[in-house]
Amino acid sequence: MAGLWLERELDSLSRFEGATEDELAARSFPALREAVEHVIAAAERLGGTGDPVVQQAASLLGLVPGVRIGDDGRVLEWHRDDLAEVEPHHRHVSHLGFLYPGEQATSPAEEAAAERSLLARGDEATGWSLVWKACLWARLGRPERVQALLELYLRPAEREGERDRSGLYRTGLYRTGLYPSLFSEHPPFRIDGNFGIVAALAECLVQSHRGEIALLPALPAAMADGTVRGLRARPGIAVDMTWSEGAVTVLALRALGPGALGVHRVRHGNCALEVELTDLAPVRVDLAALAA
Known part of the structure; x- marks a missing residue:
């Protein structure tokens, strides 16, 4: 599967260097780089580094452009900077996928x-x-936007209102929100919203994409107090946590496997502090040390 996909993308990169570069979306390149x-x-x-694929x-790595920023300071969605929206x-x-769910936002710029x-x-x-944007703002550490x-x-x-080209309603139909069933509105119902809100809330509570476990990195005001159990952090750690007024009061970590x-x-x-997991049993974290 990886071989077939790479063959297709190599052709895209070849065209990128040629006359048809205008056809390419700049948003594709960060996703390609991360996949590679x-x-x-x-x-x-x-132990498979010798495989031809x-x-x-x-x-490919040397051929794939990174995130490109336009003259207006925004991430380029298309490869040309002069295309009007x-x-x-x-x-x-989609052009912000490098930030979330990707892990390639490596600079303040x-x-x-x-x-x-x-x-x-x-x-x-x-x-x-809405929830996709909430995930992105959580990754940026902006709880007020979430x-x-x-x-x-x-x-x-x-x-x-009637839906216009931007996807908003103007006259006579449903406004975006939740139906009485709590299904997320598109319309009609789209499960993406109901699943996505869980991802957004998880991102507000724990992030681990930068090599450390960050607790409550983007906690909205409406979630100042709470408890979560079994939230997953990289590279396979279950996080149990209670917090009050935005501060962690109970924390336990458990390795889910030898890795x-x-x-x-x-x-x-x-x-910050370092926590050692020596077996698969839960480890209660000394919060006094974390606050020191």
């Missing part, structure tokens, strides 16, 4: 460009788009 990096990393762990993947508030934000792009897109959208999107997501879907054993860095705000 994952293929290589998996091969290294499994893996070698082909490695040869037909729908500035379109519900899709890229994060700032993603923020500009989100602000330009606006909040109002279909249910699944809070605003949660309020839009949780409002009742009401008849308010998660070892020392892990845990961060809460500006404080």
Whole structure:
């Protein structure tokens, strides 16, 4: 499967260097780079770096452009910077996939460009788009933006207007929100919104994409107190946590397999400590040490 996919993308990169580059979406390249990096990393762990598909993947890395930022400070959605947007508030934000669910926002400049792009897109959208944006704002550590999107997501879907090209309603149909069944509105119902809100809330509570376990990195005001059990962190750790007024009061970590054993860095705000998992039993974390 990886070989077939890489063959297709090699053709795309070849065209990118030629006369048809205008056809290509800049948003595709970060996704391609991350996929290639994952293929290589998996091969290294499994001892398969000599496989021709893996070698082909490695040869792609030097060809794939990274995140590109336009003159207006936003992430480029298309490879040309002079293309005018037909729908500035379109519900899709595929060009920000490098930030979430990807892990490639490696510089303040890229994060700032993603923020500009989100602000330009606006909040109002279909249910699944609202929670996608909430995931992105959570990854950026902006709880107040997540809070605003949660309020839009949780409002009742009401008849308010005819849908325009941006996906919003103007006259006589449902406004984005939740149906009485609590299904997320598109319309009609789309499960993406109901599943996506869980991902967004999880991202507010725990993030682990930067090599450490960050606790409550984007906690909305509406979630100042709470408890969560079994939330997953990389590289396979279950997190049980209770918090009050935005501060962690109880924390336990449990390795879910041998690959998660070892020392892990845990961060809460500006404080951090290292926690060692020596077996698969839960480890209660000393929060006094975390606050020190």
